[in-house]
Amino acid sequence: MMKELNPSQTFNAFSACFNDPSIDERRFMSKVVERTSSNHVQVFPEASELASDIDKFLRQHDEPVGSVSMYAQYRVMKSAREKGIPVLLDGQGGDELFSGYWAPYLLMLNLCRRKHHYAGIIRHLASSFMPWGNFDLIKESFKNFKEYRRRATGDISFKISQKYLEELNSTGSAAWHLQAQRLSCPEYRMAEITKIHLPRLLKWEDRNSMAFSIESRVPFLDVNLIELMLSISPEMNMHNGWTKYLFRKAMDNTLPDEICWRRDKKGFETPQSMWMRQGPFHEMLVDWARSSEHPAAEFLGSDISGIADVLKSGHFNQTSIFRLFCLDYWFNNIIDG
Secondary structure, three states: OHHHHOOOOOOEEEEEOOOOOOOOOHHHHHHHHHHHOOEEEEEOOOHHHHHHHHHHHHHHHOOOOOOOHHHHHHHHHHHHHHOOOOEEEOOOOHHHHOOOOHHHHHHHHHHHHHOOOHHHHHHHHHHHOOOOOOOHHHHHHHHHHHHHHHHHOOOOOOOEOHHHHHHHHHHOHHHHHHHHHHOOHHHHHHHHHHHHOHHHHHHHHHHHHHOOOOEEEOHHHOHHHHHHHHOOOHHHHOEOOEOOHHHHHHOOOOOOHHHHOOOOOOOOOOOHHHHHHOOHHHHHHHHHHHOOOOHHHHHEOOOOOOHHHHHHHOOOOHHHHHHHHHHHHHHHHHHOO
8 A cells, every 4th residue: 555655655564574484485475566666675583693682682571471473573773784675574463453353253253142043153154165265263263173172171280389370369360261252243343452462562662662762653553543353343353264254355355365364373483392392492492491490480380390301302391391491591591680
């Protein structure tokens, strides 16, 4: 749309890229770059760079972080500064406003079940099988049900120490996946905007951009657009297995079809699992696990002394281990440093 308004302007596009076929999205990037004749700057973060940057990266965020995705964004901002681009546009907020995650769709189907509106469930599921529908709704339903069951049964990698469990439970966050089942679709959308996703995403973006004096702007969060979308039922964005249906229709003649009607949904994916299982960052994790100082252990109700063996085996919950590492690193090197 910017290119249509300024045909003579050459825009810059910055992307974090990885040579991993399961998360490589360069074919989608190239569609936009070709359509707009943009200058595409591709950043390829490496595990060795994460290992060397981890201290200043965590200090910039002023807290432990949740995944390597935040580091990938950090590297994008660094690249923009190196190219002398001080202002970027970012798409934060689009999924929250237009119900772009699978959870709202599945919550809507669950509400239909609770209200015995089985015809609505059958209509959505059946239409997702049609050529004009999105079969990914079926696949994601099974995947999310499995994850819900895991959380509901308390199957997590590390147990919280009884000393702190009551305090954690008082926040309500530990049982959020259960509380969400009782929310209406508009209530859940508001929770995504004000509680679940957006506040954290905006905080991480602000820390990453300010690390390199980049002004990151988020046009989806224009107040007029927010007010418009909040006046519209979120169910209108869930149609024939498609999420973000209104936005897809609005951009149907602007975006390439391969992007506008893309069926699968990826977050800001990185090769975090691979980096943790081999290479420089894996070795950094093993050295950390073998150390005698683990202040984060105070908050856990399980022994972590054998974590080095777990890392060597390659069979572990990479998200939990990464977060434990960041928390422990934070206590050992930043709070005390």
